[in-house]
Amino acid sequence: MGRSIVLASGKGGTGKTTVAINLGIALASAGKKTVVVDADVAMANVGILLGIERAPISLHNVLMGEADVKDAVYEGPAKLRYVPAALSLDKYAKVDFERLRDAVKELAGDYDFVIVDCAPGLAKDAREAIKAAKEAILVINPEPASLADGLKVKAICDREDVKLIGVIVNAVTGDRSEIKKVDLETIIGAPVIQELPEDKEVRKASALQEPVIIRKPDAPFSRGVRELARKVSGGAIPEPRIKKGVFSSILAAFGIK
Ligand SMILES: Nc1ncnc2c1ncn2[C@@H]1O[C@H](COP(=O)(O)OP(=O)(O)OP(=O)(O)O)[C@@H](O)[C@H]1O
Ligand SMILES: [Mg+2]
Numbered sequence: 001m002g003r004s005i006v007l008a009s010g011k012g013g014t015g016k017t018t019v020a021i022n023l024g025i026a027l028a029s030a031g032k033k034t035v036v037v038d039a040d041v042a043m044a045n046v047g048i049l050l051g052i053e054r055a056p057i058s059l060h061n062v063l064m065g066e067a068d069v070k071d072a073v074y075e076g077p078a079k080l081r082y083v084p085a086a087l088s089l090d091k092y093a094k095v096d097f098e099r100l101r102d103a104v105k106e107l108a109g110d111y112d113f114v115i116v117d118c119a120p121g122l123a124k125d126a127r128e129a130i131k132a133a134k135e136a137i138l139v140i141n142p143e144p145a146s147l148a149d150g151l152k153v154k155a156i157c158d159r160e161d162v163k164l165i166g167v168i169v170n171a172v173t174g175d176r177s178e179i180k181k182v183d184l185e186t187i188i189g190a191p192v193i194q195e196l197p198e199d200k201e202v203r204k205a206s207a208l209q210e211p212v213i214i215r216k217p218d219a220p221f222s223r224g225v226r227e228l229a230r231k232v233s234g235g236a237i238p239e240p241r242i243k244k245g246v247f248s249s250i251l252a253a254f255g256i257k
Helices: 016-029 047-051 059-063 087-095 098-108 124-132 146-162 180-190 200-207 220-232 247-253
Strands: 003-008 034-039 082-084 113-117 135-140 165-174 192-197
Touching: 003 016, 003 098, 003 124, 016 034, 016 047, 016 082, 016 220, 034 047, 034 098, 034 135, 059 098, 082 180, 098 113, 098 124, 124 146, 135 146, 146 165, 146 180, 165 180, 180 192, 192 220, 200 220
Parallel strands: 003 113, 003 135, 034 082, 034 113, 135 165, 165 192
Antiparallel strands: none
16 A cells, blocks of 8 residues: 655645645656645646646546546656646536545555645645545745644644644745744644755746756755655654743744644
């Protein structure tokens, strides 16, 4: 049985879809059979970012009970496979998210890694996407609003028995105002698996509908994603560092209760 990992954030725009695709390609290039599932059905970004827009059978058909998930798997770049969401919004209302869990389970029977790209927010679609996977990675930006929403995602993971394996801090600039890694680990209680830099090549690549890890393999973001893939697949994720006795004061400092 393969591993199913959902990338979740609470707050929108933290980089989930970008990380999902590039991590998927890194894992696939390292010889792991990998599929990315676009569970953000309202936005359907995965296919767009891969530059592939036509998909006769999508996750919507699977969630409506019209198709088996295996028939909704398409070939992406560098041996990556993906399950797209449909672009048309009128289908959105009819989907049954409860079917997502079965679909992910079925894929985990065939793949080493099933990466689930989650919708932002904590509405039903996002919650069901989190519940569909066995493991979760929080994708946040180094800012308080992102962290506060991340804590809500952590609460969902705990409640639903989804293992939060760690945090990706994306779009790090190194500015002194950014939240520090040790503070994050103390607050969230999970390790920061990878810090990924703010990198102008990421936005350029997404505008060109080409994954940055393929377009610019030596860009700082691409290097970081390959490191991330090694940690995720090698299981070498360190324990979080927890600062003792300062938990509530850190939360207060960030305006989180
Ligand atoms: N490390 C980075 N450096 C620079 N730009 C980035 C980085 N990561 C993501 N971006 C850009 O930020 C935007 C949002 O990224 P993305 O769509 O992956 O976020 P998301 O969390 O999936 O958003 P949503 O919550 O809406 O699904 C995109 O334009 C993307 O190119
Ligand atoms: Mg997204």
